[in-house]
Amino acid sequence: MLTSFNSWRSVWGRLVASILLLVALLVLVGRPAPTPAKPPEATQGSLDLAAWHLGEEPPISLAGEWRYYPGRLLGPEAFGGALAPTGSEWVRLPALLNQPATGLERGPARPFGTYVLELKGVPAPALYALKRINLLADVRIYVGDELLYERQKAPGGGYGNDPNAAAFRLAQAPERLIVQIRDVDRERLATFDAFLLGTERQIQGARERQLAMDLFMFGSILLMGLYHLGLYVSRRKDPSTFYFGLFCAIIALRVLFTNEYYILTLLPDLSWRVVNRVEYLTYYLSLPAFVRFLRALFPQEVPRWAARGTLGVSLLASAVVVVAPFGVYSQTLHPFDFFTVAAAVFIVTAIVRAALKRREGAIAALIAFLILFAAALNDILVSAGVIQSPYVVHFGLLAFIFAQSFLLANRFARAFATVEELSDRLLVLDRLKDELLAATTRFVPDQLMRLLNKDSIVDVRLGDQVQRRMTVLFSDIRAFTTLSEQMTPQENFNFINSYLGQMGPIIREHDGFIDKYIGDAIMALFDGTPDGAIAAGVAMLRRLEHYNEGRHHAGYARIEIGIGINTGELMLGTIGERDRMEGTVISDAVNLASRVEGLTKEYAAPLLITDETLRHLEHPERVAVRFLDRVKVKGKSEPVMVYEVIDGDPLPLRQGKLRLRDRFERAAALYQEGRFEEAQALFALCLAEVPEDSAARAYQERCRLRLTRV
Template sequence: MLSAPPVYRNSRIRIFILFLNLIFVFLSVVLLSSSCTKSGDAPQAFSVNDGTIDLTQWNPERDGAVPLKGEWKFFWNTLLPANEPLPEDGFILAPPTIWNGLQTVDPRENPEGQKLNGEGYASYAVTIRPPASVAILAIKIPDAGSSMTVIANGETVYTAGRVGTSEDSFTPYYRPGTVDLIVSPGKDIDLRFQVANFVDRHGGIQGEVLVGTPAQIDAVVRRNIVYEMFLFGSILIIGFYHFGLYILRKQDSSPFWFGLFCIDIALRTILMGERLFQTAFPGLPWIVTNRLEFFTGYLSIPLFLTFLYSLYPQEVKLRVVQAFWLIAAAFLAVVSFTHPTFYTESLPYYEVVIVAGIALVVATMGLAARRRRPGAIQALGGILFLGGCVVLDLLRLEQIFTIELFTTLTPLGLFVFILSKSYIISERFSRAYRTAEQLADEMKELNSAYSKFFPEEFLRLLARGNITEIGLGDHRSMEMTVLFSDIRSFTELSESMTPEQNFHFLNSLLGEAGPIIRKHDGFVDKYIGDSIMALFPGSPDHALDAAVEIQAKVRQFNQERIDAGLEPIDVGIGIHFGPMILGTIGENERMQGTVISDAVNLASRIEGLTRAYHSTILITGELLDRLEQRERFHFREIDIVRVKGKKNAVRLIEVLDGFSPAQRELHEKHADAFHRAIESFRSGDFTSAQAQFETILSDDPDDGVARIYSRRCQRLVEKGIPENWEGITELRYK
């Protein structure tokens, strides 16, 4: 019975498996294409045999460029002269490579032969039989450790540094290059490579010699340069991009360390391969560029481990990271202060450190993936690829892995790891964005909740974005309109209701007033029992519009109460305009927004006078003078009052629009008579004034202000005019 294929329910596992498959295919394609395109698919028949390669049957278009692999002639301790015949004491070296570890037979020095190290000098020789159809052959020359001269048919055609028979007579330099050779019909090309090394641990030719047409060789070089520049530019940009991330958010150090790691590998990319760094800075001594090459290699592991520690501090131990930094520092000190023959020999030992670091990184990421750390599964795939590339480069460096690739693989591995990390970054940003959206929604809900206790308008007036930005003592001075409203005789009314009925009554009435205030560009500053204090930052007309609409709503509310068999209520409103200080008071653990000003106190007292004058809306003369469209309203000046503790008197204005339409018409009908009666009263003609007020009351008995003045006139007639009479009412209470 066939079983069904396993179902991967975890999407991250599916992504990880897919990613591993992709990088495996990618690496396979790179390895195959590198090994194949390097030789241009040339048949194996084109190889060097006993120091000669026969290219008479070579077709450039069909066969492509040809690597000069096979049996070169090698001459130890000899720098072959340009025009002399080849000596007979050379031996075959296949393929041409470094001479480290070779066994030579030199009867002059050691009849048993000697095992060569990196120091010394030698010559490589190969003869090319060119095809008759090609006029010019191009040669791609690799690096050599650590100086080289190429002679073709007796002429020096290429130099890198200066070859010599001792350290004093030679100059090291790494410089891969190309040369063009003119083909003479029927004449072989004699190539001699003089190589000397007294500073590097590896001596000899360190790459593949390639022959082809100038266009073919130029295409190979351009491909290598484009590839290396692509990796260099991409990795460098990614590095600076991560520096930017770190600058924007320094709480997370992982972008900083990854940026340093990227710049380290980017610099190493152009220090090796086609040696683009040396091409850009040809005047730099070999020792400088060589030490830079070692620096970038030795710094890579501790930088990457520090990056991982910043991402996964619970999986990567700090002491382990510090240990790798100490080891790297020791090796860097050796590179900085010792001779190249010594510090280049340190590389195999540090390769052990690199392999150990790779193993630690893989184990760490495996642990992080098992613990389901964010992005660990995806990063593990990229690290496996990067680690594989590093190991392949190390094997090639030690001549253990001999397949020819057109460049080092470590930058390519890093590029693939960056691709995996880009997924991690996008996931982190997506998660951060979702978190930010969630926090924003929560902040909106929080602000919405706080706005019920701390008005949003209050925040805006203080130039604050949300409640968290408010601090104790924040304040602002400005001119505003303040409105006070109060339910008259609420204490007596509340005694006849249960607590539940009291709250329902207040909330139902205040719930009608709040929207009206906001409708007219005001906001409720606070509720004081059954009273409302509201502020209007804009035009004073807005406050008056709100007051008139509130009184209209109260009349509607009263009609509902009357229909329900309940007593109607009266609401008094007082409004004033003046300078105020808006801010927060209290202490650090408990604060509230408030307005501090004499204008607030005066508005509260004006509201209190509505009960005494039986008025619905009273305003001050200051506010009347500030109205922008006073023609829309109906007023009458009812008194001049001086509140206790104040020197200046205040004109008291009654807004007739707060009454019912019928009541307002009666008040307007007697407006002129009321004004004349007030003038008589202020001039001290109380008898005439009383008569005029009584005339008004005979037609409008509900005019509470006329009734108050009639009683005042009666009292003054009986007691006489007081001394210093000004016609101003003194308020003896606050």
């Protein structure tokens, strides 16, 4: 965590250092303007440019006092004599030509007349250009005796798509500029802004630079907007990326509809009314988008009511722009300007509070506002002639948006770093979980949880249970008590664990699971048909042969085991109390399996099964069995038939038992009928051919005891 904090601090340190360097460069570039810094200005209808070196100095604004002839349209011929026409007055330009219609009044200020400016000291011969700015009216423009430009209202009304700013090439040095105004657009605020005069290269270069700047701003801001909108699509939990992307998209659209109005180059048939409305709408809608963005970043400092209030005012003003004529919606501009200033003060205050509380990204947002403010202040000082510096408000806006983008990128970087850290932790936890689950399966088998319809041990609850038909396998080491008394405690545990380590995997290999260990005994369960249980029992006996060989080579005595298998309905579930529970099986089928395992000692037969198990075998032809005995069991009215599985015997013994199976079963039947003498004779014949048949020997001894009692 400390490393992440140091990394975050170093990133913001580099950002602050970069901004300080930018401010220093602006200070160096924005040096005090040399004297004289102020260009000449028109006075009493005349502008002397003798001291202004056109081509070397920037293009000059033809602002100032123009001669105005109200109500008269005068052409160049009227000024050909030595005396100028009378009846004029002085008017300062730029000026408002009309008062737009509001529905209550129509009050044009100067809708009809001629404006004249005499130009003196313009050097020749040079190629000059004149740039007209924001003049919506029926107009004629003369330079000297030449008609330079004329525009009239279209038959359907309006002025078409004439650009708001246009440049005109002059064939000679201008001496007089005459502008005839016949009618003005009363649906739009018409102003007579100043003309710009300069060399053709200056005017054209200025326009191209402005276009290049507009396109650069448009492309850069639009790409930022699309990028952050894409981030929002991929991660909708963070709304800050959506609002910032929306803000960038609105600002990018506004760039096309302002300055050089590049949108008219792309869409020359687009109506000026649409252009003007979009210009207003992009201004009005950008504010709530940005406030929403800040609320997403600093929800405690920017309350919900501020975001909703800003949105409400902006939507109201936008609705007026959409439905009302220009004369009405233009009246919303100045009130909204004041609202924007108030919102800006609130925003700065909120960001300062966030910075004081060390909110993430607050310092960057504050610095971004300072950059934009410094750029705007620079342009104001340049316009006032206080300093000589390029106009940088566009760069300030771009830097402002870039800083916000950097803020979001840093948030995402920190989020990704957190995700990576959490992913690493999750991997560790996942490994620990796997180890824990692996450990729990040693105590609670996976098969038990599956039978209880549980996904993991954490889902198991006290009292969970299920009833189904299963096969129970009991195995036990014969004479283990005697064997155990000959070993130390450590040797006892080593021996038991060694033996169980041989037998446990066999049960799992045959789709069974160990329900519990009872000392040296194993209780295992098999779902489905009992074929797997019998196969597991046979495999255990064969593995025991190899295990005994190892014990023999190590100097230990051989061991023998007995295996009893029974199939029946049982209840499988969990018992215990809140802090200690375990899985268990409740059924007389379990007791019978244990009883059958006990019979293996009486008959010295290693693997016995019940008739219920034999009856449910899926492939009985694969199992070699012989009838062994009929046993009375507590709780059952009928005796249980027990069979010996001889597949686990050594090959010679197995072959002998199979060959004499009918004789053995006939002898066992005679014993069940009480015909002990005949049974004894048949068992004797079996032993004569297969002396290793322990079950036949046990029966023979039982027959002898019965006959002795008689």
